[in-house]
Amino acid sequence: MLISLLQAIASGVVTGCAYALVALSLVMIYKSTDVINFGGGEMVMIGGYLAMFALLAIGLPYAGAFVFAAVVAFMVGAAFDRVVLDRMLGRALPGQSVLVAMVIATVGLSYVLKGLVRVVPYTEEVRRLAPLFAGDPVFLGPIILQRQDIAIVVIAVLLMRAWWAFFNFTLLGKALRATSQNPRAAALIGIPVRAMRMTIWGIAAIFAAMAGILLGPKLLMTPDMGSVVILAFAAAIVGGFHNLPGCILGGVVLGVVQNLVGLYISSRAIVLTPFVVIMLVLVLRPQGLFGGAVVTKKV
């Protein structure tokens, strides 16, 4: 009994790390542009497909597939901001808010990406991404982990470390944070605010795509696999939605809770977990489990 509990927690932490990457992607965009990105799940999905394309069609090694997916995902994210969102902002009259329209545009993005993947002939059969490391599972005491699980945790942690160092120690990272804290002040010292927003969209798309590659071998690759984003939304809400470390913890919490629900309640209840978590957190503790007081959003 204890062993199955430990096993559930361990594999929950593994998937939770991948959810955390997607949650980071969502929160990064929300914090710097106020937009909630409903296309985040499809960014995960194209990450998986891009890696599969790189591995099977181009014949790149796995490391190359990560780089290929990252580069293309960055371009997709940045292009979406430049071609769609930037124009919407540019056409808004002073004082008029186009935020709702921008959020709806992200819903559009999700359909466009899904549609694009469906028309590529390559995606007709359902496949599974090859695991990063094949081989026998690893035993940690009584807990069994696949090599892929360990790869997920290690790569997710490395990505988060890199992300943290980038935003804290590089001038570009600081400029991106500055732009999200006060775009007007950033513009007045010569920081190109539009380019910064594009960069944030690009980086956020990379994080979602990386999660797609890590989850690819565990989930079936289908154009609908973006629905995993609901778990990332739940993770971000658990974390408070503007708290980046909180949403990483939120991802792990979600992964574990999901497995505990499967273990103690019913495996059919797993799909309901994120919705129940979202509702409970929003009703009982809307600032998130790790946030301080309720923060009133700047207008």
Add this chain to the structure above:
Amino acid sequence: MLEVQTISASYGSVRALEAVSLQVDAGGIVCLLGANGAGKSTTLNCISGVVPSARGRIRCDGRDITGWAIERIVALGIVQVPEGRELFPALSVEENLVLGTWLHRRQRNHGPEFERVYEYFPRLKERRKQAAGFLSGGEQQMLMIGRALMARPKYLLLDEPSLGLSPLLVQQLFEIIARMHRDGIAILLVEQNAKVALSVSEYGYILENGEVRLHGRAKALSEDPEVHAAYLGA
């Protein structure tokens, strides 16, 4: 020389500026006075490229900069310190300052710029590791000016620097503004506090309802009976 030639601007259907002209010589210090809503901030925002001007031209050292993007205008050395507390609150004092060097980021060594800012505002050096959001009002104003200095301004546009500061702090701040001018930075100062602004300026413009009502040497303006009655109080 920074020259504003008959610019007009409006917000939607509301006219904010009507044929405003003014000029700041290289190394000069000029103030722009007027009541709330007279168009002072709009004038600065037109110069900085934040608000487009519907008509008229803006020139800097012989170049026509009308319609340029904000960052190009900053790169030319025209740097605005906006009104209020426009900082990056979650970043430290030092990080706020270093972002002022964005346009010169290729040059690695920003030591001299930091030294200059800390010399004007020693208080910022003491608090350099602190988040900008935790600074007092006066310190935040210093940080905004410091951050603008990091961008190496030739023309510094200050929007209501005295706003919300105690009389003692206002006096100290204006001593530093006078010092920056002596050190060769041209200053265009927007103020509601006409008395203290005219005391440091060489030349002044008075805006009323988006138009230049009066202009002249600062000394002459402060002795003008009309200005006295309207802006300097009894």
